[in-house]
Amino acid sequence: MSFKRSKRAIRFIFMALAIGLSVSGCGNDFVLLHPAGPVAASELNLIEITAATMIVIILIVWVLFGIALVRFRDTPGNKAPYRPLWDHNKKLELGVIAVSVVAAVIIAVPTWNKTFALAHVPKGKSPIVIDVTSLDWKWLFEYPSQHIATVNYIDVPTNRPVLFELTADSPMNTFWVPQLGGMEYTMPSEVLPLWLEASKPGLYWGRSGNFSGSGFVHMTFNVHAVPASTFNAWVRNVKTTQPKMTMADYRQLLKFNWIAPRYYSAYPAATFPAETHGFTLEGGMYMEMQPTPK
Amino acid sequence: MSSLLALLFPPSTTRNMELSADVLIILASAAIIFYLTRWHRWKYLWREWLTTVDHKKIGIMYLIAAVTMLFRGGTDALLLRAQLAVPNNHLLGPLHYDEIFTTHGTIMIFFMAMPLIFAMFNIAIPLMIGSRDVAFPRLNAISFWLFAFAAFLFNISFVIGGSPNAGWTAYPPLTELAFNPGVGQNYYLMALVVTGLGTTATGINFLVTILRMRAPGMTLMRMPMFAWTTLVTSVLILFAFPPLTVAMVLTLFDRLFGTAFFTIGRGGMPMMYVNLFWLFGHPEVYILVLPSFGIFSEVVATFSRKKLFGYSTMVYSVLAITFLSYGTWVHHFFTMGAGAAVNVFFGLSTILIAIPTGIKIFNWIFTMWNGRIKMTVAMMWALAFIPTFVVGGATGVMLGAVPGDYQFHNSYFLIAHFHNVIIGGTVFGLMSGVYYWWPKVTGRLLNERQGKWAFWLFFLGFWLTFMPQYALGFMGMTRRMYTYSHGFGWSSLNLISTIGAFVMGAGFVVMVYNFVWSQIHGEIDVTGDPWNGRTLEWSTPSPAPEYNFARIPVVTDRDAWWAMKQEQKTNVVQIKPQEITDIELPKSSGIPFLMGLSFFVFSVGMVFSWWWIAGAGFLGFVVCMLVGTFDYDDHKEVPRQEIQNTESAFGRLQG
Numbered sequence: 001m002s003f004k005r006s007k008r009a010i011r012f013i014f015m016a017l018a019i020g021l022s023v024s025g026c027g028n029d030f031v032l033l034h035p036a037g038p039v040a041a042s043e044l045n046l047i048e049i050t051a052a053t054m055i056v057i058i059l060i061v062w063v064l065f066g067i068a069l070v071r072f073r074d075t076p077g078n079k080a081p082y083r084p085l086w087d088h089n090k091k092l093e094l095g096v097i098a099v100s101v102v103a104a105v106i107i108a109v110p111t112w113n114k115t116f117a118l119a120h121v122p123k124g125k126s127p128i129v130i131d132v133t134s135l136d137w138k139w140l141f142e143y144p145s146q147h148i149a150t151v152n153y154i155d156v157p158t159n160r161p162v163l164f165e166l167t168a169d170s171p172m173n174t175f176w177v178p179q180l181g182g183m184e185y186t187m188p189s190e191v192l193p194l195w196l197e198a199s200k201p202g203l204y205w206g207r208s209g210n211f212s213g214s215g216f217v218h219m220t221f222n223v224h225a226v227p228a229s230t231f232n233a234w235v236r237n238v239k240t241t242q243p244k245m246t247m248a249d250y251r252q253l254l255k256f257n258w259i260a261p262r263y264y265s266a267y268p269a270a271t272f273p274a275e276t277h278g279f280t281l282e283g284g285m286y287m288e289m290q291p292t293p294k
Numbered sequence: 295m296s297s298l299l300a301l302l303f304p305p306s307t308t309r310n311m312e313l314s315a316d317v318l319i320i321l322a323s324a325a326i327i328f329y330l331t332r333w334h335r336w337k338y339l340w341r342e343w344l345t346t347v348d349h350k351k352i353g354i355m356y357l358i359a360a361v362t363m364l365f366r367g368g369t370d371a372l373l374l375r376a377q378l379a380v381p382n383n384h385l386l387g388p389l390h391y392d393e394i395f396t397t398h399g400t401i402m403i404f405f406m407a408m409p410l411i412f413a414m415f416n417i418a419i420p421l422m423i424g425s426r427d428v429a430f431p432r433l434n435a436i437s438f439w440l441f442a443f444a445a446f447l448f449n450i451s452f453v454i455g456g457s458p459n460a461g462w463t464a465y466p467p468l469t470e471l472a473f474n475p476g477v478g479q480n481y482y483l484m485a486l487v488v489t490g491l492g493t494t495a496t497g498i499n500f501l502v503t504i505l506r507m508r509a510p511g512m513t514l515m516r517m518p519m520f521a522w523t524t525l526v527t528s529v530l531i532l533f534a535f536p537p538l539t540v541a542m543v544l545t546l547f548d549r550l551f552g553t554a555f556f557t558i559g560r561g562g563m564p565m566m567y568v569n570l571f572w573l574f575g576h577p578e579v580y581i582l583v584l585p586s587f588g589i590f591s592e593v594v595a596t597f598s599r600k601k602l603f604g605y606s607t608m609v610y611s612v613l614a615i616t617f618l619s620y621g622t623w624v625h626h627f628f629t630m631g632a633g634a635a636v637n638v639f640f641g642l643s644t645i646l647i648a649i650p651t652g653i654k655i656f657n658w659i660f661t662m663w664n665g666r667i668k669m670t671v672a673m674m675w676a677l678a679f680i681p682t683f684v685v686g687g688a689t690g691v692m693l694g695a696v697p698g699d700y701q702f703h704n705s706y707f708l709i710a711h712f713h714n715v716i717i718g719g720t721v722f723g724l725m726s727g728v729y730y731w732w733p734k735v736t737g738r739l740l741n742e743r744q745g746k747w748a749f750w751l752f753f754l755g756f757w758l759t760f761m762p763q764y765a766l767g768f769m770g771m772t773r774r775m776y777t778y779s780h781g782f783g784w785s786s787l788n789l790i791s792t793i794g795a796f797v798m799g800a801g802f803v804v805m806v807y808n809f810v811w812s813q814i815h816g817e818i819d820v821t822g823d824p825w826n827g828r829t830l831e832w833s834t835p836s837p838a839p840e841y842n843f844a845r846i847p848v849v850t851d852r853d854a855w856w857a858m859k860q861e862q863k864t865n866v867v868q869i870k871p872q873e874i875t876d877i878e879l880p881k882s883s884g885i886p887f888l889m890g891l892s893f894f895v896f897s898v899g900m901v902f903s904w905w906w907i908a909g910a911g912f913l914g915f916v917v918c919m920l921v922g923t924f925d926y927d928d929h930k931e932v933p934r935q936e937i938q939n940t941e942s943a944f945g946r947l948q949g
Contacts, residue, residue, distance in 0.1 A: 028783075029769050029782060029783025029784075030765070030768045030769055031768070031769060031770045032701055032767075032768045032769075032770065033768060040701070042697065043697045043698060043700055043701050044701075046695055046697050046698045047692065047695075047698045047701065050691060050692045050695045050698060051692060054688035054689070054691055054692060055688075057652070057684070057688060058684050058685060058688050061655060061656070061659070061680065061681065061684045062681055062684070064656075064659050065659050065662075065680050065681055068659050068662040068663050068667075069662070069667065069677065072598070072662055072663065072664065072665050072666060072667050073666075073667050073669075074599070074666040074667055074668045074669075078666070080664075081664050082599075082664060082665065082666055083600070083664040084599055084600045084601065084665070085600075085601055086600070086601070086603070086663075086664045087600075087601035087602060087603050087604070087605060088603065088604055088605075088606075088607075089660075092660065093604055093607055093653075093657075096652070096653055096656040096657075097649070097653060100648070100649040100652040100653060101649060103652075104645050104646065104648065104649055107645055107691060107694075107695055108641075108642055108645050110695075111638070111641050111642070111645070111694075111695040111696055111697070111698075112638055112641075112642070114696070114697045115634050115637055115638045115641065115696040115697055116634050116638070118697055118700075119634040136473075169558075171465070171466075171467050171468035171473055172465055172467070172468070172564060174629060174703065174704060176770075176772075178701065178770040181700065181701075182629065182697065182699070182700020182701040182703070183629050183700060183701075183703055183704070184629050184630075184631065184700070185627070185629055185630045185631065187564060187565060187630070188467060188558040188564065189558070189562075189563075190565070190631070192630070192631035193631075205770075207770075207772065208772075209703060209704040209705065209772045210465075210704055210772075211392075211460075211461055211468070211773070211774035212468060213392075213468060213473060214388040214389050214392060214459075215388070216774065216775070217388065217775045217776055217777060217778075
């Protein structure tokens with residue numbers, strides 16, 4: 001079987017399992033299985049590899065366990081061998097170690113590759129930058145190149161990487177859009193980068209994945225992925241029709257509440273840290289930060 | 295006066311649910327006090343239990359406390375699941391839900407699992423290694439009372455002062471005063487510091503006990519597997535709890551004295567807390583599971599009537615796990631920007647630690663292989679562990695694969711995973727241990743029929759509760775959400791999960807009934823060896839006398855008692871009257887109890903910032919230390935006549 005075919009087979013088995021699990025009968029609700037961009041697709045691919053490997057291990061254990069349980073019961077007349085002193089077998093023990101090591105290597109190699117690969121925006125593609133600040137209990141998005149800001153809603157162009165620079169003016173949250181890719185923390189006085197990309201137009205929901213107080217459940221937002229021309233039109237529309245954000249507006253956003261999406265045609269630069277302390281900007285990051293036009 | 299009342303009884307303590315709990319607590323306390331007074335049991339309680347330093351009685355007290363805490367933590371769990379049963383539910387408000395998931399997690403880890411583990415240590419280890427007590431009996435009692443008063447402190451928070459509400463991990467800055475006024479978080483911090491001190495002392499105690507007090511002939515490689523896992527667990531405790539205490543104390547300083555270790559402003563660094571917490575937290579999960587691994591090794595071998603397969607591989611696996619468990623903590627926060635290289639290191643170490651664990655699973659199966667499996671309740675818990683835990687371990691590896699974790703982090707996939715390993719590993723193992731060693735400390739066997747009912751309800755309930763949660767993770771449901779709306783497709787799986795939780799609750803009720811019923815009507819264990827056991831504890835009568843062994847046994851083989859039985863040498867447990875000598879035992883003391891009380895008073899003072907009360911508590915602690923230090927009258931002789939009478943009553947006197 002070719003590699004591609006086996007990959008498809010794995011995906012098929014996994015989908016079948018997922019659909020079987022879904023009592024609602026609606027597989028589309030399994031957002032992790034429906035990636036809408038390269039990052040989420042790559043992560044799903046690794047999840048499939050690890051799941052398939054682990055299912056093999058689970059089945060080996062279950063089958064051996066089942067046989068032992070049936071064959072060696074303490075029932076009168078059981079003809080199976082009884083060897084109370086049988087306590088080692090070199091070949092068997094080495095075999096177990098070998099199986100475990102092989103399984104570990106199968107998982108370790110793609111883990112290594114993908115961790116490094118996903119750490120960088122793909123070379124040759126220039127990302128659009130969005131500065132994200134988690135607040136109690138809402139998301140503030142600022143587009144440094146477009147000079148607009150939004151709350152709890154973003155438009156992004158399709159087929160272009162989006163570099164999210166994440167920080168918090170609140171307790172920690174994580175920024176997560178499951179169909180576009182995995183999450184990353186937002187932390188006060190740190191800026192962490194995360195790149196995602198939508199390869200097809202659509203409306204994808206996002207939420208915070210880290211508890212941050214009683215309004216945390218309301219920290220949801222929508223990501224609207226649209227073709228570049230539509231995106232540019234949307235930016236122009238926001239710039240011409242929406243109010244400017246002042247520092248007073250920003251302080252209003254710091255209040256402990258949740259609100260509907262908002263749009264601003266401009267925002268004060270001081271609302272996002274120009275410099276951060278700690279290690280994030282000095283190497284050792286999950287991802288090298290692209291120089292951002294400020 | 296009114297400000298004091300507002301401090302003691304904020305709105306979160308005056309909801310209907312809390313007020314009904316108040317009534318129940320007052321009624322139960324009144325009933326206990328009435329019982330103790332009416333039947334003149336106060337003295338008995340003080341003399342036989344509160345001041346005891348006997349490891350077996352301390353083990354029983356840990357067991358009772360742990361089952362009580364399982365009730366509290368389980369009630370919390372059922373409330374959480376009831377709230378999530380249907381979308382847009384209003385059974386609990388968001389604040390209420392936040393408090394309950396915080397106390398659920400904290401109680402289950404620190405005040406249920408840990409004491410149940412220490413119950414097993416105390417009940418089994420000295421008997422297993424042929425010792426008369428632990429190395430430091432009074433310290434053992436101090437450990438218990440620090441735990442007990444810390445548990446009490448943590449549990450009163452919801453009726454006086456308000457519960458903590460920032461999750462059992464309590465990440466700052468959410469736990470800082472700016473976001474978390476009120477005293478709830480102080481309760482959490484003080485309770486964990488105090489119980490942590492007790493736990494550390496327990497680690498020291500069992501480390502020294504196992505290294506120094508084994509019976510003659512019991513070399514390290516002849517120790518029962520449970521002694522091995524207890525030994526390495528003790529080492530893990532010694533290195534894991536200091537970072538936790540540091541994290542707790544620094545947060546407390548931020549809250550009480552205005553420092554800025556983890557605050558948002560003034561240079562605070564919340565991520566430092568996360569590192570400290572998981573530097574404790576990851577070894578902690580092995581602290582939770584290794585003792586159970588030891589119990590499975592004993593139980594599976596006993597009820598397969600066969601030697602443990604691959605003993606030395608098991609020992610090296612446990613040592614490898616111990617070592618590696620300090621190199622995996624970052625996998626709890628891959629998504630916190632530590633860098634690709636760091637993440638790969640910790641991802642691979644996580645995958646690596648699965649190898650020794652996997653080897654152990656296979657070795658238990660091979661222990662059953664070529665054996666004769668007897669289906670007792672203790673064995674059923676151990677058997678249930680194997681197919682369950684392997685799923686939890688497998689999903690753990692999936693979480694260790696870094697980019698996969700970016701999608702799974704904090705989702706219900708994670709929730710399902712850690713309940714899968716902690717219930718499927720730790721709890722199943724401890725239940726197996728409870729059913730296995732119960733006759734040794736109580737002298738009665740637990741009813742098997744009731745035990746099987748409890749087992750099946752709990753086991754099936756477990757699968758029903760947590761398998762749907764894996765799927766919910768794939769649907770994007772994250773932890774600690776107090777409610778969810780229609781339209782995500784989460785409703786039916788949540789309902790199934792809730793049903794499963796209530797089935798588990800029913801299993802718990804049957805189990806407690808089983809305990810109580812068996813204590814009254816259960817079959818009396820006359821032989822001291824009801825399971826045809828392999829290790830030394832089964833050579834003693836049930837319940838074992840205070841001094842454990844009239845004569846310390848000499849060990850010549852790995853399964854010492856099994857070997858004696860095979861060689862027809864079981865009469866070594868019988869003793870000739872002229873061979874009996876006086877036995878020196880530690881003497882009961884009120885100091886451990888009073889020291890726990892002092893820490894309680896100190897903690898209450900710290901929680902409410904009443905410095906004079908904190909000062910009084912601290913003074914009490916200093917006095918206890920001084921009195922204890924100069925108390926040279928700390929042991930007693932059991933006269934040989936008394937030993938002769940006891941042994942003769944057990945029919946273990948020769949000639």
